[in-house]
Amino acid sequence: MTDLERRCSEAGLKMTGQRKTILEVLGTAKDHPSVEDVYDRAKQLDDSISIATVYRTLSLLDELDLVIRHEFQEGYSRYELNWDHHHHLIDLDTGKVVEFQNDELEALKEKIALELGYELVDHRLELYGKKIKK
Amino acid sequence: MPCAPTPHNHSGDPATDGSRCKCHRAVMQAYKGLIDDQPDSVARQVALRVYRHHHPEDCITVARLTVERWVNEGAPH
Numbered sequence: 200m201t202d203l204e205r206r207c208s209e210a211g212l213k214m215t216g217q218r219k220t221i222l223e224v225l226g227t228a229k230d231h232p233s234v235e236d237v238y239d240r241a242k243q244l245d246d247s248i249s250i251a252t253v254y255r256t257l258s259l260l261d262e263l264d265l266v267i268r269h270e271f272q273e274g275y276s277r278y279e280l281n282w283d284h285h286h287h288l289i290d291l292d293t294g295k296v297v298e299f300q301n302d303e304l305e306a307l308k309e310k311i312a313l314e315l316g317y318e319l320v321d322h323r324l325e326l327y328g329k330k331i332k333k
Numbered sequence: 334m335p336c337a338p339t340p341h342n343h344s345g346d347p348a349t350d351g352s353r354c355k356c357h358r359a360v361m362q363a364y365k366g367l368i369d370d371q372p373d374s375v376a377r378q379v380a381l382r383v384y385r386h387h388h389p390e391d392c393i394t395v396a397r398l399t400v401e402r403w404v405n406e407g408a409p410h
Contacts, residue, residue, distance in 0.1 A: 287367065287371075289379055292359065293359050294359030294360060294363035296366030296367055323375065327386075
């Protein structure tokens with residue numbers, strides 16, 4: 200079971216084969232696919248999937264806050280997985296890895312991309328530090 | 334300029350190197366702390382950065398080879 204499937208199960212979503220396929224499509228997407236995009240990609244993996252199943256599954260994932268629904272003023276929604284988004288600070292002396300989340304940082308990254316004329320799609324950031332001695 | 338070994342270069346034997354320096358433990362802790370969460374290439378880059386903090390005197394080639402050896406030895410086969 201993948202981490203994502205585990206999160207879905209913990210949220211009470213029964214993991215059927217078709218739902219796993221839809222999660223696989225979302226998990227490997229490098230963009231923000233629409234329902235139709237998800238359907239087309241899922242169909243290539245399992246041709247028994249219907250668009251109604253994709254709609255229902257995305258709706259359930261949205262209700263469970265496992266996907267983020269984007270409205271890009273196109274008249275339809277686009278989706279991305281709601282990853283447990285975090286960054287890492289690495290202690291250079293010991294190698295200890297500290298996970299952190301920071302809303303201001305997230306907003307700043309979006310703002311920088313936007314000011315450069317881009318929609319932020321992906322990024323990577325690691326901080327390196329030395330423990331301050333008290 | 335060729336990358337000459339320095340007196341601080343590690344033999345690659347963590348048992349003996351570990352007695353001289355904490356870098357092996359730090360490198361492996363960083364790598365293992367990321368490998369379940371990040372692509373292997375990212376975990377290796379971070380491990381290399383930690384190594385270079387401990388051994389700035391090593392040239393990048395020696396540092397990379399040392400870290401690669403440690404990580405590969407520690408990886409499950």
